[in-house]
Amino acid sequence: MHPAIRFSMPRSYVTDRERQAIGSCNGKVMIMFSDRSSRFLALWFPHLPTDRLKRENPGRAHTDQHLIVVDKLANALRLTAVDENAAKAGLYKGMALTDARAQFEKLDIAFASPRKDAFLLEKLADWCDRYTPLVALDEPHGLLLDLTGCIHLFGNESQLVQDIHKRLQCNGMIVRTALASNPAAARALARHSPGGIIDRNDETRRLYALPLISLDIEENHLAGLKRAGLRSVGDIDVLPRAALTARFGANLVSRLDALFGRQDEPITPRRIVPVCMVERRMAEPLIAMESVEHVLLSLSDELFRRLQQRVEGAREIEASFFRADGNVRRISIQTGRPITETKPMFRLLKERLSTLSDPLDAGYGFDIIRLAAVRVEQSQAIQKSLDDRVQETEEINTLVDRLSIRLGNSRVLRPLPVDTHIPERAVSLEPAASARQDMAFERTPEHNPGNPPERPIRLFQPPERIDATFEVPDAAPARFTWRRVQHIITLAEGPERIAPEWWREHAGALTRDYYRLEDNRGRRFWVFREGLYERGDPTPRWFLHGIFA
DSSP states (O other), X not given: OOOOEXXXXXXXGOOHHHHHXXXXXXXXXXXSSOOOSOOEEEEEOTTHHHHHHHHHOGGGGGSSSEEEEEEEETTEEEEEEEOHHHHHTTOOTTOBHHXXXXXXSOEEEEEOOHHHHHHHHHHHHHHHTTTOSOEEEOSSSEEEEEOTTTGGGGSSHHHHHHHHHHHHHHTTOOOEEEEESSHHHHHHHHHHSOOEEOOGGGXXXXXXXXXXXXXXXXXXXXXXXXXXXXXXXXXXXXXXXXXXXXXXXXXXXXXXXXXXXXXXOOOOOSSOOOSEEEEEEEEEEEOOHHHHHHHHHHHHHHHHHHHHHTTEEEEEEEEEEEETTSOEEEEEEEEEEEEOSHHHHHHHHHHHHHTOSSOOOOTTOEEEEEEEEEEEEXXXXXXXXXXXXXXXXXXXXXXXXXXXXXXXXXGSEXXXXXXXXXXXXXXXXXXXXXXXXXXXXXXXXXXXXXXXXXXXXXXXXXXXXXXXXXXXXXXXXXXXXXXXXXXXEXXXXXXXXXXXXXXXXXXXXOOEEEEEEEETTSOEXXXXXXXXXXXXXXXXXXXXXXXXX
């Protein structure tokens, strides 16, 4: 059976014309976010630290000892995590280690490692990208997935949740999930109830039964609610809002509104949502790299077909490889110009794969391969000229892209103009692959190529100090000494006065007067005097800022 291709884009990019065009692709291309009803899935890993330890040392999963994680809290060793068996035996978070040892003679004790726990949660979030590109971290030890418009790609809600549980269980992770209409409700139901798939008609009843701790409010307010005889969310939601706000603050009412969907509380995805995305799910994992390249080539054709319909080209493309064992590898390429064809992109992708310090390893095989256009620009059709200038420009751009792939984006730079009069700040160096193509130097009438240049070819950074002989107050130097060599001036032009940027400079910044000088040997220099005599500045100093040849 030929695996299907999936195409996705954010909601705001899908037009009616695109819906009709995509709908005529024999079912091989599907749009995400087509369902307007929101559905959010919360994943909570109640025993993530102990699950991590068992994954690192499988022998710990087959012993009679209770596995606990301890850390020093309030000058005492206390339990910060327990495994499932220890929790059933009565051990709990926050319990003193001495009390735990008094109850059980043999305990498997490990010290907490929040950094390793966070790394595992990041890997789990990467793995969840196979279900939706909108994945957010939900500390502690949780994830939030926006499945709006994605569920039909996996059959139905039940099949999707079962697939997540099955895959995580095979990898030794205990998880509790809740699928609800908003992220706050899904999170609360996953952490403070048995979870499950919450029907929209039954969601209010399930939320009313939640304990007060599910509101995530301050401890003093929680204690005050309990003293008032309130025990569940339903007991609070029926009370007048004004009284709740006056007694417990606006945060309590805000949490209630978020829980019941009366207030929008969007999640923050950890990755940029791609503009266009195509992927292929394999019936059997792919191991041979020749087959992987064939799939990438097919996905590239589909991706650029969609971009050409939108009159856009890709500036950044990301290839994602989901392995059968749960590992995810992402490879990104950036280009200095919008790419609209498969051939140049595929050549750059192969170049990137060949230069990886850590080669792409299929392991047990890739079951999903995805290609996404992360950053795009409007593309323009370029008419071929009678000479070879257009072809030369394309060849230079291709060379820049290949060098950026081989050497790294930070090592291939392109100068870009900056809106400032300060010479040393007038140009900035940006990575050539990420620089905008429409940024160009504007030429004023005085800067025409036929006129003498007003700025030198080479600038010194910082400017070099010189000793100059000149007439006070504002005459050009008659001679100056630079690097122990004296230069006698025969021609001078100026001054060109440049004031400091008062909104950026410190209080002691001085005005500069620039001069273009030529000595008796024909060498031309660009010098400036820092400070003005007529303003009573301290003794002005002279600097050489650049040379013209």
